[in-house]
Amino acid sequence: MNGKHILLCVTGGIAVYKAVALVSKLTQAGFQVKVLMSESAQQFVTPLTFQSMSRQHVYTDTFDEKDPQGIAHIDLADWADLVVVAPATANVIGKYANGIADNMITTTLLATTAPVWIAPAMNVHMYDHQAVKDNINRLYERGIQFIEPSEGYLACGYVGKGRLEEPEKITAIISSYFNEKEKQPLKGRNVLITAGPTREKIDPIRFFTNHSSGKMGYALAQAASKLGANVILVSGPTNLTPPSNVKTINVNTAQEMYDAVMEHANASEVIIGAAAVADYRPRQVYDEKMKKKDGSMIIEFERTQDILKTLGQQKMNQILVGFAAETERLEEYALKKLQSKNADLIVANNVSEKDAGFATDTNRISIFNRNGINKVLPLLTKEQASIEILKEVEQLLEEVEYENRESNR
Numbered sequence: 001m002n003g004k005h006i007l008l009c010v011t012g013g014i015a016v017y018k019a020v021a022l023v024s025k026l027t028q029a030g031f032q033v034k035v036l037m038s039e040s041a042q043q044f045v046t047p048l049t050f051q052s053m054s055r056q057h058v059y060t061d062t063f064d065e066k067d068p069q070g071i072a073h074i075d076l077a078d079w080a081d082l083v084v085v086a087p088a089t090a091n092v093i094g095k096y097a098n099g100i101a102d103n104m105i106t107t108t109l110l111a112t113t114a115p116v117w118i119a120p121a122m123n124v125h126m127y128d129h130q131a132v133k134d135n136i137n138r139l140y141e142r143g144i145q146f147i148e149p150s151e152g153y154l155a156c157g158y159v160g161k162g163r164l165e166e167p168e169k170i171t172a173i174i175s176s177y178f179n180e181k182e183k184q185p186l187k188g189r190n191v192l193i194t195a196g197p198t199r200e201k202i203d204p205i206r207f208f209t210n211h212s213s214g215k216m217g218y219a220l221a222q223a224a225s226k227l228g229a230n231v232i233l234v235s236g237p238t239n240l241t242p243p244s245n246v247k248t249i250n251v252n253t254a255q256e257m258y259d260a261v262m263e264h265a266n267a268s269e270v271i272i273g274a275a276a277v278a279d280y281r282p283r284q285v286y287d288e289k290m291k292k293k294d295g296s297m298i299i300e301f302e303r304t305q306d307i308l309k310t311l312g313q314q315k316m317n318q319i320l321v322g323f324a325a326e327t328e329r330l331e332e333y334a335l336k337k338l339q340s341k342n343a344d345l346i347v348a349n350n351v352s353e354k355d356a357g358f359a360t361d362t363n364r365i366s367i368f369n370r371n372g373i374n375k376v377l378p379l380l381t382k383e384q385a386s387i388e389i390l391k392e393v394e395q396l397l398e399e400v401e402y403e404n405r406e407s408n409r
């Protein structure tokens with residue numbers, strides 16, 4: 001587990017002895033564990049036991065500040081990748097649910113921004129008490145996770161739900177949480193994606209649009225969300241259902257898309273322009289239906305704003321990805337777009353191929369980056385293509401972070 005930091009808060013109940021085994025299992029699994037003990041926990045087991053198991057100082061008193069350079073409960077709160085309260089008594093659950101901070105554990109719980117997991121252990125009737133249930137619900141609604149107690153013989157003589165989950169099981173749950181997290185390389189990243197066509201009205205009945213179905217942009221939004229990103233999807237009119245966990249903003253015109261993107265651009269680390277934005281709109285939009293006349297008709301068009309280009313002109317450390325839907329000279333046009341839009345990647349495809357382009361479920365893409373590298377991919381589903389595109393994005397994000405670290409040295 002590459003030394004991931006677990007802060008274990010041990011509160012007073014007979015299950016404290018199991019927390020000793022938990023520290024042992026966690027350290028064996030490669031975690032670094034620091035232990036905080038409540039006063040009542042120390043009635044069951046001494047801090048020395050946990051110190052020997054964790055090979056770390058054990059914290060028991062908010063005011064026992066050993067290091068003048070820091071404030072222990074804040075430093076611990078910041079150190080933790082995960083805070084686990086095990087065993088958690090009805091008392092600590094009640095205090096945490098109500099924001100009470102009257103000892104080392106409760107103050108640290110309020111100070112941490114790391115995820116907090118609670119493994120309750122108590123008498124079956126206590127666990128079933130409405131007050132405890134209410135407190136658990138309250139914490140649950142705040143995003144606190146619970147490792148439910150198991151059923152079995154309780155130290156108080158009862159048989160029922162209230163036994164601290166076995167240390168092996170808790171260790172396995174924690175390990176799989178970190179494994180899953182590792183698989184989420186875009187965790188917490190803000191990603192903005194445009195999708196679909198735009199519609200440019202000429203009168204209340206008619207508009208100009210294109211063949212974009214939105215499938216590529218929606219597949220990207222879904223894939224980015226699965227990889228842990230916070231995704232905003234700015235979508236032109238499509239028949240698709242927005243992926244869950246994705247904030248979708250529906251727009252019609254290029255101007256509306258421009259406005260929505262600009263509103264969220266600054267907060268986005270990655271922007272992917274998969275929309276087929278109209279380059280032109282009718283100069284004049286009629287309020288009433290245009291009536292036909294004899295002879296031909298000339299409609300004057302004006303340019304819309306180029307969203308990607310504007311983003312490229314104002315970008316700082318953002319990753320910008322554009323699409324080039326072409327019918328010929330793919331590489332030449334893709335590289336031109338990379339330059340003119342100041343993009344980091346251009347995903348190019350030949351829309352004249354029947355299995356790669358608008359409204360299909362598959363795509364045959366080439367990804368061009370600033371080093372001129374052209375990754376030519378075989379025919380893929382749009383989901384697979386999204387994963388390939390996002391792999392390139394991940395690599396660029398890592399490069400940006402590396403450059404930032406170097407320049408801060």
Ligand code: CTP
Binds near residue numbers: 274307323324325337
């Ligand atoms: N794009 C944009 N805003 C526009 C037009 C396009 O953000 N007003 C984005 C698209 O989302 C896509 C890329 O720019 O990522 C496409 O580049 P573009 O040069 O506009 O391609 P075409 O519209 O096909 O134009 P061209 O006629 O130059 O090939």
